[in-house]
Amino acid sequence: MEILVEVFLPLSLAIIMLSLGIGLTPSxxxxxxxxxxxxxxxxxxxxxxxxxxxxxxxLTFGFTGAIAAGVMLLSFCPGGVTTNVMARLANGDVALSVSLTALISLLSIITVPVLVGWAVTRFMGADVPEFSVTEIAIAMFLITTLPVSIGMLIRYLAPGFADRAEPKLFVLAGVLFVVIVLAAIATNWDLFVANFTALGPALAVLSITTMLAGLTIAGVFGLTWAEQKTVAVEVGLQNGTLGITLAPIIAGVATGIPEIGxxxxxxxxxxYLTGIPIVLWLRSRRRES
Incomplete structure (x- = not known):
């Protein structure tokens, strides 16, 4: 289990981010x-x-402690490669989706450590674990920024190889995503069952409301229909894998996924239960509005 938390989870996320970077170009x-x-x-x-x-x-659902901090941790995470797939499925602006995913992922090396520091202090009080914002920033660099940069370097130096490797890495990233989620649930099955009935509806509300809010705001500010759909997807689907991976680092544990994750x-x-129906609805609405 210690190998899962300290080695497999960070390595898996790094490969997922590498798959993002290898598809990026200067354009x-x-x-x-x-x-x-x-x-x-x-x-x-x-x-x-x-x-x-x-x-x-x-505040509305009355979450406290590590669960409240965990919801906030999730909200600080950028979108992942899943948003690029969903943007394509919605007939959105895939290029904009890729740009948002890449740039916000790179920026998260600064935003996530600072905001996590605030969240755990705000919600965990005396139970706040001893952690270093600098350590989280370093971890963010190693598992997000560095793999994306390496992927871009591979694309620049060997575009032919990158073209051949990209679809394979994409499939591998999808498999690793499923493994990470299943491992996180399996290692904390009792906590998962105990909290699902409370967290499930709250997180469904978070996903649905942020997608619809992103769609509305993008429309108010005059973005095209394709851009509106892309913003909705990028806002409504977070990189849960990053939250799962950072949780043990924040909690300072090496056995299992902690409650904050x-x-x-x-x-x-x-x-997926909330996002896919909305994405299919967006796809079916072809008019510019």
Missing amino acids: DFRRVVERGWAFGIGALCQLILIPLFAYVIV LPAAIYSVIM
Whole structure:
């Protein structure tokens, strides 16, 4: 079990982020400048809207302690490679989705450690674990920023190899995502069962409301229908894998997934139950509105 927490989980997430990086090109980042308005709306929704909604849900459902901190931890995590797939399924702007996922993932090395420090102090009080914001930042760099950068370097140095490797890495990333979620649930099965009835509805509300809010805000600010759908997906589907991976580092445990990681584990299941129907509904609405 110690190998699972200390080695397999971080390595798996690193491979998932590598699969993101190997598909990136300089044009993805130039697109941020060329379409700064759409990117800015999506980025602000991810950085501000999701934590705000999560905070309201924590207070509304009466969560406290590690569970409350875990919901907030989830809200601080950027979107993952899943959002790129969902954006494509919704007939959204995939290029914008990739740009948002990549840039917010790179920025999270700064935002996540700082916000996690606030959340655990705010909700865990005297039970707050001893952890270092710097340690979390280093972990974020090693399991997100560095793999993305390596993937981009591979794409730059060997584009042919990157083209061949990308679909295989994408499949591997999907398999690893499922393994991580199942492992997180299995290692804390009793806690999972005890908290699912309370956390499940709350996290479903978080996913649905953030998707619809992202869609609405993007529409209010004049984004195209494809861009609106992309912002909805990027805002409504978080990288639960990152939350699961960071939880043991925050809690300082090496055996199993701690309680603070349960919201991310449950959300990783819930988001498909809530997200896919909305994505299919968005796909069916072809008019610009």
